[in-house]
Amino acid sequence: MTYLATRLAAVKPSASMAASMAAKALRAKGHDVIDLGLGEPDFATPPHIADAAHAAALRGETLYTPAAGTPALREAIAEKFRRENGLVCHADDVTVANGAKQIIFNALMATLNDGDEAILPAPYFVSYPEMVKLLGGVPVTPACGPETGFRLTPAQLEAAITPRSKWLFLNLPGNPSGAVYTMAELQALGAVLERHPQVLILSDEIYEHILFDGRTFTSFGAACPHLRDRTLIVNGVAKAYAMTGWRIGYAMGPAPLIRAMNTVQSQSVTSVAAPMQAAALAALTGPQDCIATFRSAYERRRDLVVAAIDAIPGLTLSPPEGAFYAYIGCAGLIGKRSPQGRHLTDDTAVADFLLHEAHVGTVPGAAYGLSPFFRISTATSDAILTEATARIARAVATLTAGDTE
The missing domain is CATH 3.90.1150.10 (Aspartate Aminotransferase, domain 1)
Known part of the structure; x- marks a missing residue:
């Protein structure tokens, strides 16, 4: 048409x-x-989470919230990053959106110019390249097969970076491969990124709690704190708490990027539904068993x-x-x-x-x-x-x- x-x-x-x-x-x-x-x-979804949304609605929490999310939820997310990931984080460093995918979309909308490149190690989550293309960017997709454990190597990253590179996407653990990066592997990628200050890092950590064989999770932010001023940590409650349909994603990042993402959100969906935010608050602050x-x-x-x-x-x-x-x-x-x-x-x-x-x-x-x-x-x-x-x-x-x- x-x-x-x-x-x-x-x-x-x-x-x-x-x-x-x-x-x-x-x-x-x-x-x-x-x-x-x-x-x-x-x-x-655990009952106490659904009950929290119901109670919020009955209390009249059915109006608009700030575009970035309610103060209570953003503080709970900041505390989660401090407690679980060892990150220095404050509520103002956090934004909330309708799922992790909208977080990523908001970040790309706020940063991509036509022709900017996003490095997406393959195999990648199916929506990454489509969002990049929709917003005028160009996906660059180095192949990371079984021979590297489906992980991006420093040499592959160095070879993929050009003057047009704007973003590197990491997915920890990976969808679809299930690959998990160690602290040392993330730091080796960080050493490459230090030489290329124009590259922003998006670390999608939505599956952080689903690790096998006694593995422990390392956030990219914890591995490379010196890159904080260009790192966006993406997460959400969908996978860890069986809440895919509740549509709550969140992120922490540098203040200029978070402000820009909030502007995008305020002019698109306005905010996330208030009862859903109450549910996410209960998920993060309630029982974790x-x-x-x-x-x-x-x-x-x-x-x-x-x-x-x-x-x-x-x-x-x-x-x-x-x-x-x-x-x-x-x-x-x-x-x-x-x-x-x-x-x-x-x-x-x-x-x-x-x-x-x-x-x-x-x-x-x-x-x-x-x-x-x-x-x-x-x-x-x-x-x-x-x-x-x-x-x-x-x-x-x-x-x-x-x-x-």
Whole structure:
């Protein structure tokens, strides 16, 4: 349609949402489909959090709040950063938005000029490059495969930086790979960034509490405090507290950037709904036992999926170190054919095959900038994951060698 903005031509809808919608469409036709496309905890939000939102609404906390968030919530977030991450943080360093994605969008809206580059180590969260392109920027996507543990190396970072570089995005732990950086690895990246003062750092730490095998979390801000004046730490309550639908993200960063982001927010969505902010306040200041409970379940599910995939010829899976995804290598399936004649030419074709012939919804690695892989969410029950991986195994077993056309 000619009235649409030209900037939209380069932007794709969310691949994970598209995969989930495709699974739902097939289910609506009567098929028994397991949708592992969306990264969403299957746990209920803890009752004390929902009760706090209800009580706030009954108290009349239903009006506009400051664009940056309520003073009480911003102070609680500052205390969280001090307590859990060892960061020097005050309420004025904090902003609250409708999810971590809006935090990132606000930051890019406030800083990107046409042609500015954002370094997005691949595999990356599907929305990063699309937001960059939507706001006139250029994604630069160094490939960080299994040989580096899906982590960006200092040499790769140095090679990716140009005079147009504006941002480096890090995701700790990574979606979709589950990769976790050590303190030393973050400091090595920081040493490169010291030589390039024009580069801002966005550290997306939304999965910080979902770590496996006894690992401890290190925030980029704690590893490289000398880069604080150009570092934005992004987080939220969605993953740690099973609150994806409550839409509360937050960040801490340098004062000029936080002020600019608040200006963007004030002229777009105004503020976050007040009862939702009351819920987030209860999450951060109330009982924290749910975090350990959820993490333990995610680790058990990780182990279940790793064992199941390891038994399927043609598939590989490096055990995720955190988050709740499995980024499954499918190079061994490329070139094969299904009994129905599907030729698996790439990981998009593999995901299509698994949806239509195994009835398991997945997201192809192409959406994350690194192929050939596909991602499944492990944030669902043991029984569902057992059935899903069994379906994948049965479907893969039907494949035969393809022809050479």
